[in-house]
Amino acid sequence: MPTNPPIKAARGLRDILPAERTAYAVVEHAAQDLARRFGYQEVELPIIEPVELIERGVGTGSDAGGKELYRLEPHADADGEAGARLVLRPEATASMVRAYFQGGLNQGPQPVRLFTIGPMFRHDRPQHLRYRQFAQLDVEVIGDDSPAYDVEVIEMTWGWLEATGIRNLSLELNTIGDANCRPRYLRLLQDYYRPFRDKLHPDCQRRLEDNPLRLLDCKEAQCQPFKAAAPKITDHLCGPCAAAFEQVKSLLDAAGLEYRLNPYLVRGLDYYTRTVFELQHGSLGGAQNALGGGGRYDALAAELGYPDTPGVGFAGGIDRVAYMLQHELGTVTPPAAADVLVLPMNEGLERAAAQVGRICRRASPTAVDYRTRSLRAKMRAADRSGATWVVIMNAEEAQRRVVQLRNLASGDQREVAWDALPEAITSPQGPGEIARSGGVKREGPE
Ligand code: HAM
Numbered sequence: 001m002p003t004n005p006p007i008k009a010a011r012g013l014r015d016i017l018p019a020e021r022t023a024y025a026v027v028e029h030a031a032q033d034l035a036r037r038f039g040y041q042e043v044e045l046p047i048i049e050p051v052e053l054i055e056r057g058v059g060t061g062s063d064a065g066g067k068e069l070y071r072l073e074p075h076a077d078a079d080g081e082a083g084a085r086l087v088l089r090p091e092a093t094a095s096m097v098r099a100y101f102q103g104g105l106n107q108g109p110q111p112v113r114l115f116t117i118g119p120m121f122r123h124d125r126p127q128h129l130r131y132r133q134f135a136q137l138d139v140e141v142i143g144d145d146s147p148a149y150d151v152e153v154i155e156m157t158w159g160w161l162e163a164t165g166i167r168n169l170s171l172e173l174n175t176i177g178d179a180n181c182r183p184r185y186l187r188l189l190q191d192y193y194r195p196f197r198d199k200l201h202p203d204c205q206r207r208l209e210d211n212p213l214r215l216l217d218c219k220e221a222q223c224q225p226f227k228a229a230a231p232k233i234t235d236h237l238c239g240p241c242a243a244a245f246e247q248v249k250s251l252l253d254a255a256g257l258e259y260r261l262n263p264y265l266v267r268g269l270d271y272y273t274r275t276v277f278e279l280q281h282g283s284l285g286g287a288q289n290a291l292g293g294g295g296r297y298d299a300l301a302a303e304l305g306y307p308d309t310p311g312v313g314f315a316g317g318i319d320r321v322a323y324m325l326q327h328e329l330g331t332v333t334p335p336a337a338a339d340v341l342v343l344p345m346n347e348g349l350e351r352a353a354a355q356v357g358r359i360c361r362r363a364s365p366t367a368v369d370y371r372t373r374s375l376r377a378k379m380r381a382a383d384r385s386g387a388t389w390v391v392i393m394n395a396e397e398a399q400r401r402v403v404q405l406r407n408l409a410s411g412d413q414r415e416v417a418w419d420a421l422p423e424a425i426t427s428p429q430g431p432g433e434i435a436r437s438g439g440v441k442r443e444g445p446e
Contacts, residue, residue, distance in 0.1 A: 013133050020322065023332040049087060056304060057093070062268055097304060100114070127288065141313060143311070172260055176272055177241045291321055295312065340390070341368075353370065359422060362422045392404040401417060402416065404416075405424055
């Protein structure tokens with residue numbers, strides 16, 4: 001008989017199994033809690049978007065909107081209409097801006113504060129903490145250009161990461177100007193780099209013409225010697241961009257948030273204007289040390305064909321934050337699947353065991369072990385499962401609607417009536433104590 005080779009997940013994609021999922025849940029709950037505290041509302045957006053949204057929003061010159069984009073085969077509709085060119089979203093900001101207009105949120109009170117949590121896709125080289133499918137918390141404030149919102153978003157990112165227990169964050173801050181001052185600066189940058197062209201990495205030789213700003217965040221060793229003397233955009237800002245940057249810095253000071261000015265921080269996506277920032281953590285190391293990043297994108301709406309509308313936001317990498325909690329801080333231990341395990345000793349007890357399971361579930365997560373194995377084998381599995389209680393059932397006791405309730409930590413065991421189980425398994429006392437106080441604690445006056 002031919003045997004098929006076992007099918008594995010595609011390269012760069014991973015399963016998040018129960019041991020890891022708990023850390024993800026902690027990170028997601030912290031995000032939802034903090035976003036709501038700041039008055040942000042949650043939205044769900046499609047994972048599939050028209051290619052134009054990403055190419056014009058994120059930019060074909062960027063990695064995420066260019067070579068790393070997952071393109072889907074167009075599907076013709078039943079009526080013969082040619083199918084749209086679609087992609088898996090590499091990020092959520094362009095989608096958020098689209099949804100803001102398409103859903104009419106631009107008509108209500110401004111600005112609009114939104115957040116979403118979900119998967120993004122980038123066909124990058126798989127590495128530790130750099131996945132082809134990863135989850136982001138994405139937060140956006142759309143409809144106002146005050147630098148106060150830049151700082152609000154940074155404060156929220158920081159607060160989210162701190163709420164998960166992460167400390168020693170480093171906030172990297174820069175501005176990349178706008179359509180008034182950046183073109184002149186980019187010409188200066190090109191003029192500076194052109195004499196060294198042949199000494200640059202081939203990617204940077206391309207960037208020199210296509211996307212000179214990215215020369216500044218190149219990590220290749222051969223390009224590093226040229227960076228230090230490169231002109232800095234902060235010396236070439238127009239008046240309004242310089243004033244906005246001053247205000248961002250002074251509001252960060254007022255919020256007590258320390259930052260490091262990093263003239264080489266330009267971010268990988270094409271839509272940014274003015275403020276850009278990243279929250280990094282040294283323990284992750286290397287190119288994957290950013291837990292989150294963001295900035296202002298005042299020209300994005302117009303690029304997508306909508307009225308000129310400013311916005312600012314950030315996205316945090318849920319996978320990286322969850323990894324930190326689990327592997328760096330060790331603060332998340334996955335709970336047992338069930339606190340209570342019901343162990344019928346004989347066959348024919350399925351109905352009774354299912355009923356006892358239902359009763360216990362009123363108080364605690366409960367699973368029933370229906371396998372036809374010895375009680376010894378079931379007890380061994382129960383011990384390994386991390387459950388607190390086992391409920392041992394035999395046919396004779398089932399007739400009398402009683403069970404043996406055993407506390408796995410203390411080994412105490414006691415007969416308990418079915419209907420008394422919810423109280424017995426939530427009682428802070430062990431079964432021994434329960435026995436001494438006359439079975440189970442009763443509600444009401446003594
Ligand atoms: P980004 O810097 O491309 O920004 O991604 C934000 C965060 O997502 C990163 O700091 C990192 O933690 C995580 N991340 C990115 N790529 C991967 C990957 N391949 N594997 C695991 N984690 C990853 C954005 O996406 C912008 N949309 C942020 C933004 C919102 N700007 C304005 N509003």
